[in-house]
Amino acid sequence: MIEQLDFFGGFVSTGLATAAAAGLLALATHVLLQRLPIGRFVWRPILLDLTLFLSFWWGLSIMANRFLPLLSARYP
DSSP states (O other): OOOEEEETTEEEEHHHHHHHHHHHHHHHHHHHHHHTTOGGGOSOHHHHHHHHHHHHHHHHHHHHHHHHHHHHHHOO
16 A cells, blocks of 8 residues: 655655545535434434544545555556
């Protein structure tokens, strides 16, 4: 797995980048779920938010592990 990404000339940890992307996805999902009338079906909304964040982070980490080495192999 690539440990750091070159982001506009600075190096950023892959874990930090995927966590930030997961946080943005979780925030967007939270806003969307607040607009829908499904609050009565959720026992604890904070647990749903945490579960969504961790699921997005896990999925993005798996995708980064699988696809980022392929992208870096093109440009040695």
